[in-house]
Amino acid sequence: MNYINxxxxxxxxxxKEVNQITFKKFKGFEFFKKELYGSKYFAYVFTSIDYEITKESINIDAHFHPSRSFVYDKEAKSSELLNHEIYHFKITEIFARKIRKEIIQKKAFDKKLIEEIISKNIILENRFQEKYDYDTFHSYVLKEQKKYEKIVDSTLKSLNKYEDSKIKFYDK
Known part of the structure; x- marks a missing residue:
């Protein structure tokens, strides 16, 4: 359930604007209980992989949705909690880059094949996001959080070649 403000x-x-995100950007409505595992300091980030196909190209973008993301106590100013939520967005970007890479490598310019690649990777992203939250216990297990930060950062770096969101089907 997502409550849009x-x-x-x-x-x-x-x-590309990930560094501009602060808890002030979390404008979504409160959507469930006032505590998470006994803590009043929790957040929920909503991200997505969006795409637009034209005759000449496809744009594949990772987005953070401020009006669908929520933080219970904006005054908490927990840099660790914000960092955890930002890493959810970075994970979304990893899978956007993986989609771009697969489309380019397979020369997949057929709409049906593109949508299959996107669907498959969104399922994989959701599994990774759930594992990230489980393993880090929503950022409370610092050792696991730091481990994931290294994995995510190095994976993003390894996919730098695919950071441009636009893929042209035919180069002239």
Whole structure:
């Protein structure tokens, strides 16, 4: 269930602006209990992989959705908690890059094949996101959090060649 804040709506933020995200950007509505595992300091980030196919190209973007993301106590200013949520967004970007890489390597310019690649990777991303939260216990297990940060950062770096969101089907 995602409650979108239409009253204080802010459009989705692309990954290239990841460094501009603070808890002030978490504008979604409160959507469940007031504590998570006994803590009043928790957040929920909503990210997505969005795409647009034209005759000449495809754009594949990772987005953070401010009006669908929520933090219970904006005054908590927990840098560790914000960092954990930002890494969820970085994971989304990893899978956007993996999609771009697969499309380029397979020269997959057929809409059906592109959508199959995207669907498969979104399923894999969701599994990775769940494992990340489970293993880090939503950021409370610092050792695991740091381990994931290294994995995510190195994976992003290894996929730098695919950071451009636009793939042209035919180069002239």
């Amino acid at each position: 239409f009253i204080d709506y802010e459009k989705p933020i692309p990954y």
